[in-house]
Amino acid sequence: MSRKRIVFVVMFIFAASAGLVFGDLKKGEEALAKLLDGNKRFVAGVAAQKDISDAKRKELARGQSPSAIVVACSDSRVSPELIFDQGLGDVFVVRVAGNVLDSIAMGSVEYAAEHLHSSLLVILGHEKCGAVAATLDAKGKPEGNIGAIVNKIMPAVKKAKAKGGTKEEMLNNSIKENVLLVKEDLMKKSSIIKHLTEAGQLKVVTGVYKLANGDIEMLSSGEAQSNKTHKHAH
16 A cells, blocks of 8 residues: 555545544534423423323333433422423433432443433532531531542531631532532543543533522533633523
8 A cells, every 4th residue: 555545544544533523523512402491491381392102111111312411409399300491212311319329320320321322411509508518517427328429528628718718608618519529539440431531422510409499500610710700591
């Protein structure tokens, strides 16, 4: 094979690979836009018509392809399908008090990302989180199964306490720190998620749900440290 031929083949492979990466990134952006548009409808109280027909159920019985994974708190006021106004088969949800991830929950996220090919992962905290508030108020060494949740959240609370402020400010900062640390921990402990993210096949974002108005506040990487926030426009 001539040198020109080799160069052409290499360039073609590179271009094709770049096209796949950009295509995957676009899918993640589109999935995020779909969720945020749904949240706008939820806030406005104008939910979209959902297809819950027999035909839809039979279609989903053959397989699922959720565009997004949402890691959220088990709090009864924070149902991802409702606050993002999504239907059957649209989102793969992993919920646990404090929206923390142990190895089983991480495995669930990995399954959706690797095997269901979801292009977006949202790690979502929420205002007035009871699990975070309990950790903020914790005295001594936490015990039992609830203690396992407290231990997961404690690093975020320590970072927030170091910044000082009122009790409410420390709680709000703890909630944001917790979301960011969950993402950081996932990237450290899951080689699958780290690889998919670096390959541009999975977009990972973080946010905080506002209980009273139903809005989602998106966070950037250094969000809790800088105290700067970004809300998506309605």
